[in-house]
Amino acid sequence: MxxxxxxxxxxxxxxxxxxxxxxxxxxxxxxxxxxxxxxxxxxxxxxxxxxxxGVTETNVISHSKKDGLTIGSSVPCYRIYNDEGIKKTYAGLVDSVSIIGGTGIQGRASLGGNLCNAAPSGDGIQSLIILGAVANVEGPNGARQIATEDFCTAPGQNALNPGELLVSLSVPEPESNAGAHYLRFIPRNEMDIAVVGVGASVVLDAEKKSIVSARISLASVAPTPLFVEAAGDALKGTEIASDSVEKAAIFAQEAARPIDDMRGTADYRLHLVGVLTKRALKVAIERAENQ
Amino acid sequence: MISYNVIGQPIVRSDGFEKVTGRAQYTGDLKLPGMLWGKVLRSPFAHARIIRVDTSRAVGLPGVHAVLTGDDTRGVRYGRRLFDVPPLAEERVLFAGERVAAVAAESMEIAQNAIDLIEVEYDPLPAIADPLESMKGDAFLLHPDVNDYVGLPKKLEKVSNVFVTNTWGKGELDTGFAQADHILERTYTTPLVHQAYLEPHSCVVFIDEDQRIQIWAANKAPFALRQQLAAAIGVDEDRIRLNPTYIGGDFGGKGSPMDVPLVYFLALHSKRPVRMVMDYVEEFTAANPRHPSVTTVRSGVLNDGTLTAWEARIIFNSGAYGGFKPGVNLGGARDVAGPYKIPHTFVEAIQVYTNSVPGGHMRGPGEPQGIFAGESHLDEIARILGIDPLEFRLKNLVGEGDVTATGSLYRDVKAKETLEAASMAARYGSPLAMNVGRGMAMGARAPGGGETHVGVIFQKDGTVVARTPILDQGTGTYTTVNQVVAEELGLSSDKVQIIPWNTDAVSFDTGIGGSRGTRVASQAAYAAAQNAKQELLRAASEIRGWDPSNLVLKDNKVYKGNTEDYIDFDFVVQNCGFDIQGTSGIEDREQLTVTAFCAQIAEVAVDVETGQIKLLRFTSAHDVGQVLNPIGHQGQINGGVVQGIGYALMEELEVEDGRVSNVTFGDYKIPTMADIPELRTVLVQSKNGVGPYNIKGIGENTNTAVAAAIANAVEDAIGVRVYSLPITAEKVLAALRESNV
The missing domain is CATH 3.30.43.10 (Uridine Diphospho-n-acetylenolpyruvylglucosamine Reductase, domain 2)
Structure with a gap:
């Protein structure tokens, strides 16, 4: 070094x-x-x-119905997944922070760091995107907010200007009848990097029959974490019993731009995007139904 | 069964306390006054001509004491048997990772900075990574002078990249195939994988005031290393001393001289002790991983499932050099034909030079490659014939008096019993869910032979010191020696301390490997303890004037025959006026007539949407003799199975443009605990074994059949077969798609 x-x-x-x-x-x-x-x-x-x-603002976890969830950028993963309120309300976030690295890594690694590192495979980033989270940034020229789907600009590159610090992340309080899920494909059962990861969130109508809105985000299939607005839009207003999940999976595959590397070929990754998008949506819908 | 007090007991590892408290000294822990750090500059090209090496800036860096290039070691070649490895490349580099220059400096940082200041101009040349390409007649020669190399088993009639061939077999293949109702030919491939020991290769070389070459090295065969180094640098063996040190894991990979010859030259030029420790990037790119292989098996079988012919050719990719294997070829290749009654067989194993990392030994050298091919093939034949793979194997397995496919005859053959025990424990034949399957595979291995020495010395405090030249690389040989000595002297194991010898102390020791540790060490420890005991009884008889022929050692006392008259043994040691000790030298190289069978059954579930395999259960049955230590024995089974699971499902050093691309444990996957299923172990007790306790080996057998069992389970689950390791999800999915076309 x-x-x-x-x-x-x-x-x-x-x-x-x-x-x-x-x-x-x-x-x-x-x-x-x-x-x-x-x-x-x-x-x-x-x-x-x-x-x-050592900065107080980067170590905060605060949660209220009105302001939603705020997580300081230095808060390590284990504090997030051990928080009873977060476990209850933000299962789609716990999905990812509990599989980053192993137990030892989760004691140190922060969700904010996961976002700033801007790896296309970053598990935590997908959860932030599907939950509509916003990055709270402060710098010499004052404070600003950046949508998490706009935060990563290239592999390892982010939207922060020199002198700026990611202070915290704000995750809005979920609407009623909402559910989210993140899952990934890895060659072994833990401590691994996503070959493909898919996050999905849905909001159902009052009868829990139709999808009001949905967000889908993909890991490891583009130079940055990939928010696929079209896949979410395809689900809007459709019935959960329909084939809309299959259609959303096709939109996700169309948006994905995977490459061949040592973790998998582009063809295989595209295939996984389809399989995992359907699986992520299925669990997200189940979670919404059980709300 | 004979009843023992210490043998067969779950004795705590004699090296365990030192290791878990961090007191155990490994080579990298050693600090000598004035010691320098060695570092190496490695080639980024798989094949290139070296035009120029400019070391002037490195030489001028303060704190640098030696900078060497191929000119400084010109003409030197070394190896375990075939001497084809240069300490530093001369005209050409033959693989990405080959040593081009080396530095000795006062700190690791200075050494690294000096390395960064060396400029090398290369002329990149076309490279051959594929052994099949390298075998072609028009391929360029990696080693045009191979016929001049020391240690080449047989001169080549025509120089080629294929530098050694071994064959086994019996009968007439043509006859066997002419009889067959079905003939099946398939090709199987296995990847380059790393042993993944914790301690990377490391060594310290110091030329002392008496011009003796003092060495500490992560090498489990110090006497062999002494011979290899002496021959390579042209000095008498007596000038070299290998000093004992702990070895942090081996799995077959710690038997090569590796950097020792180069560090000798650094010590010679710098006139200082020099330490070199590979980092893990260097381990992955330039150590001695398990050979990749391409194996074609062609078999003939009758409609009733009787095997008539078996022809197999294993092509091992040796990489750029052949020097890191003691047999030049890998004898385990013959296991591609297995413990089956096949009348007409021919097995050929060849080693091919390519521009990639040189292969070495790893846990059952040649066996995991051969058994993956052979046992995959057997299963496929059974399924084609519509015979259950279990029935098919039972029909063809050797029994008492049968000769194996490649001509070995064993006594007390427990092949069928072992397979049946595995089948019972795995509940083979019970119903399975959709996309779940079971598969089996077998292996057999007798422990290797060799030579070693043990000394047993009674101490005045009533304890005993056992001396041995063996370096325990983690498999528990010191605990074996401890238990044997304690047993034979009627002591508890905590009264026996192991203190290793250096290479000056005795004439030779073969070193650990080939599952020989328990076989050879237990005999030597037994004989030394018996000799020491006779000395003790003689001393007791002299003190008391008793008849020495009628004394009994029991409970730390020497009794006069069956009387109550006794003398405490520590009193004898304190008062006899001389040191009471016994030594032994055992040379047991006999080809054994007992072997140890292993039968393994995997149960897997396959996710047919992603191709991902989930291992649900694994059963490992072993034909055993007297188990010396049940903890150590089970540890070998658990560890071997886990290593086999990695080989089956995920491990592969990926080579792109001649370079290993996954050079960290983040990218080179080995199993974690989450990948390990429930493991059931069954021991099939055999009365026959080797040595005073009737033991068998366990270290290698455990990992050789795992991959085939898993491949066979995948076919059982979803009806498709993967012919290449590792069996990744992507390969499974591709096979599924192909079968649906």
Missing amino acids: KPFEYVKPNTLAEAISALDAGGEDARALSGGTDLIVQMRAGRNVVGNVIDVK
């Missing part, structure tokens, strides 16, 4: 000022499960590491 400067600010203002001073050469550190590995392997050369785990 190349030598680097390390600072651990105690306030948000200090963190932003340190990030601003470091410019292009600075990176925020939370769990470090991506950043430190990349620095050790020489894949990410960072001159200034700003450890933001």
Whole structure:
């Protein structure tokens, strides 16, 4: 690992000022499960590491009917999946944070870091997208919000400007009769990277017969996590008993742009997108029905 | 059964406490005054001519004590038997990962910085990764001088990339095929896989004040390494001393000299002790993984299921060098024909040079490759004939007096009993859900032979020290020696301490491998303990004036015959006036007439939408002699099965453009606990074994048949067969689609 400067600010203002001073050469550190590995392997050369785990705002979990869920960017996965309120209301989020890495990784890795790392395979990112989550960002020029589906711009690249910090994530309170699910395909049974991942959320009507709205997001089939608006739209207003799930799966396959790599061929990935989209929707609908 | 006090008991590992407390010293832990770090620059090309190596900037870096290139080791070749590996490449590099230059410096960071400052100009050449391409007559030669290499078993009539061929068989193939009602020919492939031991290859070399070459190395055959190094660098063996150290896992892969010859040259040039530890990227790209193979089996069978002919050809991809296997070829290849009564057989195994990472030994060298092909093939024949695979095997398996397919005759043959025991435990034949299937496979392996020595020395505090030149690489040989010595001297195991010897102490030790540890070490420990016991009784008789022929050692006391008259043994040790000890040297290289059978049954569920296999249950039945330690024995079964599951379902070093592309444990998948199903073990007790306790081997048999059992279970579940390992979901789905066309 190349030598680097390390600072651990105690306030948000200090963190932003340190990030601003470091410019292009600075990176925020939370769990470090991506950043430190990349620095050790020489894949990410960072001159200034700003450890933001000491900043209060990045460690918050707050949840209310009115404001929905706010998760600080440094909150590790285990705090999310052990939170009773989140387990009850945001099952589609628990699906992904409980399968990132193994138990040891989940004790360090943060959902915010998963988003900032912007891997196309990022499991947590898919859950954020299907739940309509928003990234709360602060920087030298003030605060702004970025929709999570717009946050990742290329493999390993995100929408943050130099000096900006992802402070927290806001997930809206689900509507009534809503359900969500994330699942992935991996060659073994744990501690693996998605060959394909699919997240789906649905809102059903009062009779739980038709789909009011739906969101679908795909992992590992494009340079970034892929929000497939068309697949969700195809489900709007359709009955859950109809073949609309099959149609949505075809939209998802049409949107996917997978490549061949050591984890699987493009053809196989396209096939998996179809299978997993149907499976994700099925569970999301079941969860909505059981609301 | 004979009853024992220590043998057969679940004794805690004698090295366990040191290892779990972190006190055990591995090669990488060693610190010598003035020691330097060695680092290597490796070729990024699978095949290239080296135009120029400029080391001037590295030489000038403060803290750098030696920078070597192929010019500094020119002409040196080494290996385990075939000497074809250069410490540093000279004119050409033959695989991506080959050593081109090396540095010794005062810290790892300086060494790495120096490596980064070395400039190499390459002229990339066309590379051959595929052994089938490499075998063709017009292929370029990787080793034009192969006939001049030391250790080549047989000069080649025409120099080619195929450098060794072994054959086995009996009868007349033509006759066998002429008799057959059905003839089936299929081809099977297996991948390049890594042993995945925790400790990477590491060594320390120090040329001391007396010009002795002192070595610590993660190498389980120190006497062989001493011979190999002495021959390679042209010094007397007596000048070299291998010092004992713990080895952090082996699985067959820790028998090569690896970087020791190069580090010797770094120590020579820097005049300092030098340590080199491979990182895991280097392990994955440039150590000695299990050979990939391409195997074609052609069989003849009668309508009633009687096998008449079996022809198999295994092509092993040796990679760029052949030096990392002690037999030059892999003898386990013959197991492609298995423990079956087949009258007309011919098996051929060849090794082919290619521009890829050199292959080495891994747990049953050649057997997992051969057995995957052979046992997959048997199952397919049974299904074509409409005979249950269990019945089919029982019909063709050897019994007492039968000769195996490649001509071995064993006594006390438990092949059918072992398979039936597995079948019972797996509830073979009971109903299965949709897309769930069961498959079986068999293996057989006798423990290898060899030579070793043991010394047993009574201590004045009433304990005993056992000395051995064996380096325990994790399989529990020290615990075996401990238990034998404790048993024979009537002591509890905590009174016996193992202290390894260096290579100066005795004449030779074959080293651990081939499941020989228990066979050879238990005999040597037994003989040494008996000799020590006689010495103790003699000393007791001298002190008391008793008749030495009528003394009994029992409960830490020496009794006069069957009387109540005794003398405490520590009193004897303290007062006899000399050291009481016994030593033994055992050389047992006999080809055994007993073997150990293994029958395994996998139960799998297949997700037909994704092709994913879920292993539901696994049963492993073993034909055993006296189990020396049930914990260690079960550990070998569990570990072997898990390693076999990885080989079956997920492990593969993927090579793109001649380079290994999955170089971390994130990308090179091995099973985690979540991938391991319920494991049922059945032991079939045999009265016949080797040595004073009638033992058999268990270390390798456990992992050789797993992949075939799983492949066969997949076919049972969904009616399609995958002919290449690993059996990934994508391959299963492709096979399903093909079958639906």
